[in-house]
Amino acid sequence: MADVIRLLLVDDDALVRAGLSMMLDGTGGIAVVGEAGDGREAVTAVDAHSPDVVLMDLQMPHVDGITATRRLRARPGAPAVIVLTTFDTDENIVHALRAGAAGFLLKDTPPALIADAVTRVATGDPVLSPGVMRRLMDRTVTQTGAYDRARTALAALTPREHDVALAVAEGRSNAEIATALLMSVTTVKSHVSSILTKLGLDNRTQIALLAHDADLV
Structure with a gap:
């Protein structure tokens, strides 16, 4: 920055x-x-x-x-x-x-x-x-198939990327994720970038939305 x-x-x-x-x-x-x-x-x-x-x-x-x-x-x-x-x-x-x-x-x-x-x-x-x-x-997913599509998309992640995605959806910062998952902040940033690329998403809030649609948080 x-x-x-x-x-x-x-x-x-x-x-x-x-x-x-x-x-x-x-x-x-x-x-x-x-x-x-x-x-x-x-x-x-x-x-x-x-x-x-x-x-x-x-x-x-x-x-x-x-x-x-x-x-x-x-x-x-x-x-x-x-x-x-x-x-x-x-x-x-x-x-x-x-x-x-x-x-x-x-x-x-x-x-x-x-x-x-x-x-x-x-x-x-x-x-x-x-x-x-x-x-x-808390919102009800009204779009038909949103739950299944979200689950399918998240299945493309590695187990570690999945953990990072859930932490992002919980609103944790990179530093907080690093502490919770015992990794460096640099590694967290790398995982977030990989998640965005694999899922075709633009930012962290869209990761959170996908996790919510999948009913994981």
């Missing part, structure tokens, strides 16, 4: 962007490098400012946050995306994470916790608002 975390703000409300910029710029090594008013502008702003993290609203005109997240994460060298919204329905949570978002926060999250989330996501750790992970774990 660079010494300064470059942050892009994407929200259709200029007052929200101004408030976030005032609260976050210069906090904990964060530099707000740009803003965008909708998902369409977000792609152009990423090209112009090369942020490390994007703080993304969901409900916006022209291109919504989920679509913008999917487009950004499909590109090489894409920044991490944290969704920041007032709409915490199960559908929004799942769609955002499946689109590649590394975090999901509500707009009533205290500024200090938003800043902490930006820092954590920049280092590769997923971040969810309190209660969101529990809702993911």
